[in-house]
Amino acid sequence: MQPMSGMPSQDGRDPVEREARFVIPATVEQVVLVASLFWALAANRPFFAAALHGRDSADPATWGFVLAVAVMLVAVHFLVLVLVSNRWTVKPVLAVLVIATAFATYYMARFGVYLDPSMLRNVLRTDATEARELLAPALLAQLLLYAGVPLLLLWRVRIVNRSWPKATLVRAAALLAAFAVAIAALLAVFQPMASLMRNHREVRYLITPANMLWSLGAVAAADARGVAVPRQPIALDAKPGPAWAQRRRPMVVVLVIGETARAANWGLNGYARQTTPQLATLPVINFSDVTSCGTNTEVSLPCMFAPVGRRDYDEARIRGTEGVLHVLARAGVAVHWRDNQSGCKGVCDGLSNDSVQSLNAPGLCSDGRCLDEGLAYGLDQRLEKAQGAQLLVLHQLGNHGPSYFRRYPKSFARFQPACENDDLQRCSRDEIVNAYDNALLYTDHVLAHLIQLLRARAASVDSMLLYVSDHGESLGENRLFLHGMPYAIAPDVQTKVPMVMWLSDGMRGALGLDLDCLRRRAALPAAHDHLFHTLLGVLDVSTALYEPRWDLTHDCRAPALAAQSR
Numbered sequence: 001m002q003p004m005s006g007m008p009s010q011d012g013r014d015p016v017e018r019e020a021r022f023v024i025p026a027t028v029e030q031v032v033l034v035a036s037l038f039w040a041l042a043a044n045r046p047f048f049a050a051a052l053h054g055r056d057s058a059d060p061a062t063w064g065f066v067l068a069v070a071v072m073l074v075a076v077h078f079l080v081l082v083l084v085s086n087r088w089t090v091k092p093v094l095a096v097l098v099i100a101t102a103f104a105t106y107y108m109a110r111f112g113v114y115l116d117p118s119m120l121r122n123v124l125r126t127d128a129t130e131a132r133e134l135l136a137p138a139l140l141a142q143l144l145l146y147a148g149v150p151l152l153l154l155w156r157v158r159i160v161n162r163s164w165p166k167a168t169l170v171r172a173a174a175l176l177a178a179f180a181v182a183i184a185a186l187l188a189v190f191q192p193m194a195s196l197m198r199n200h201r202e203v204r205y206l207i208t209p210a211n212m213l214w215s216l217g218a219v220a221a222a223d224a225r226g227v228a229v230p231r232q233p234i235a236l237d238a239k240p241g242p243a244w245a246q247r248r249r250p251m252v253v254v255l256v257i258g259e260t261a262r263a264a265n266w267g268l269n270g271y272a273r274q275t276t277p278q279l280a281t282l283p284v285i286n287f288s289d290v291t292s293c294g295t296n297t298e299v300s301l302p303c304m305f306a307p308v309g310r311r312d313y314d315e316a317r318i319r320g321t322e323g324v325l326h327v328l329a330r331a332g333v334a335v336h337w338r339d340n341q342s343g344c345k346g347v348c349d350g351l352s353n354d355s356v357q358s359l360n361a362p363g364l365c366s367d368g369r370c371l372d373e374g375l376a377y378g379l380d381q382r383l384e385k386a387q388g389a390q391l392l393v394l395h396q397l398g399n400h401g402p403s404y405f406r407r408y409p410k411s412f413a414r415f416q417p418a419c420e421n422d423d424l425q426r427c428s429r430d431e432i433v434n435a436y437d438n439a440l441l442y443t444d445h446v447l448a449h450l451i452q453l454l455r456a457r458a459a460s461v462d463s464m465l466l467y468v469s470d471h472g473e474s475l476g477e478n479r480l481f482l483h484g485m486p487y488a489i490a491p492d493v494q495t496k497v498p499m500v501m502w503l504s505d506g507m508r509g510a511l512g513l514d515l516d517c518l519r520r521r522a523a524l525p526a527a528h529d530h531l532f533h534t535l536l537g538v539l540d541v542s543t544a545l546y547e548p549r550w551d552l553t554h555d556c557r558a559p560a561l562a563a564q565s566r
């Protein structure tokens with residue numbers, strides 16, 4: 001029988017009263033204070049580890065420092081959250097943050113991730129397939145503990161109803177008190193804190209969940225600026241250069257944008273393992289010291305197509321203006337972008353493009369992912385019909401982690417045992433490196449296959465292949481995994497990338513290129529910054545934006561060589 005309201009139920013208690021037993025009455029300020037305390041203590045282990053680096057744990061001053069910093073974290077989070085909370089918003093705001101923070105702390109602790117604006121942008125652009133690969137059983141336990149329990153408590157909180165004059169008064173007093181506490185705590189540790197922030201500015205991106213709120217605000221502000229202003233066209237003077245009139249054959253440049261391949265594991269660079277056996281048998285030119293513009297795709301991709309990239313880095317300018325693909329298209333080069341990943345990040349907007357997924361290449365796609373061989377699909381027919389000057393950009397899935405083992409067919413699983421778990425923590429470092437190297441073997445195969453296709457048509461089409469990776473990867477060095485470290489402190493393994501060039505004989509002749517000269521150039525430092533000008537030089541598009549010293553081929557082409565010998 002359903003007990004009626006006010007009627008004693010079987011256990012002798014009023015149901016209204018029984019429900020009230022599980023309710024936690026609290027004010028907005030109390031709830032926010034508890035949440036701030038919880039996060040300061042439970043979500044900031046990486047921050048405290050970084051802040052305490054080099055300090056003696058036996059020294060009482062260290063404990064004073066820890067206490068003051070913890071108080072400061074609580075006060076700052078309290079201040080920010082109280083400002084956006086009232087009795088209606090406090091629970092939804094905290095609920096979203098509880099979940100986001102549980103995810104964030106997991107990845108920060110596991111992979112050494114810093115949640116700066118560029119990392120957050122990367123996270124926001126993660127597609128469903130990428131997200132699925134990042135989910136691991138250990139994450140579930142973390143979520144249950146750090147999100148499940150707090151959410152349960154939050155759910156049972158009933159915000160105390162107060163008259164608005166009283167609520168306003170309490171709010172103002174709480175804000176003032178928090179502000180005073182934050183200042184007092186800051187003054188107590190000002191000296192060490194100031195030197196920490198001066199020497200390791202990136203540490204602030206470990207303060208959780210403030211890092212997410214800050215980065216989210218920065219990304220939203222940048223996007224709002226970007227939406228307000230359409231991409232500015234550049235190089236309006238771009239036009240075909242003098243060589244176009246003399247060409248007898250069509251010219252096709254294939255630019256392969258690699259993913260997460262690092263220079264340190266590249267066979268052609270002298271890695272202990274031969275991870276590039278097929279390229280090693282081909283007459284390719286290997287650039288052995290190439291630096292990427294960023295440590296994640298979101299930064300590197302727009303930057304590598306910009307006229308000025310890392311050498312005078314300005315994210316707003318790069319995102320706000322067109323890149324080299326638009327300049328080439330304006331001069332009459334037929335540009336096509338083929339994607340096997342998460343899109344071109346704006347650099348191919350408005351240009352011809354397709355995705356491997358949409359090609360229905362037989363046997364190459366499953367679970368929303370395709371193997372990189374799909375990038376070559378239909379290339380031979382394209383070469384057969386080729387006219388004029390063409391640039392085909394192929395955006396690889398490459399060594400996209402953490403599931404390296406999903407990036408190659410079984411026949412490339414040469415290095416064993418290879419990690420076959422989406423959760424890297426379940427594998428030994430050797431197994432992780434084995435899977436990573438197997439994925440490189442597959443990229444080696446894809447590139448060699450593309451070169452074979454170009455070679456087979458070399459009698460009728462002058463062609464070139466240029467491969468460069470977008471950024472590197474950490475494979476457990478200094479306990480770091482994956483990539484995306486703030487650029488200033490990123491290890492070399494995340495910023496040094498492989499780059500390889502191949503040219504058909506006809507192409508070499510058309511460019512008047514001295515290969516020995518280019519080989520010597522390839523041993524010197526190069527960077528993503530060279531891409532814009534090298535493409536303009538090779539495809540002979542003239543514009544005032546072209547800077548010969550950033551064109552890797554310039555000094556090795558006939559007119560420059562002739563000028564040198566004069």
Ligand SMILES: [Zn+2]
Pocket residue numbers: 259260296297298470471
């Ligand atoms: Zn990438």
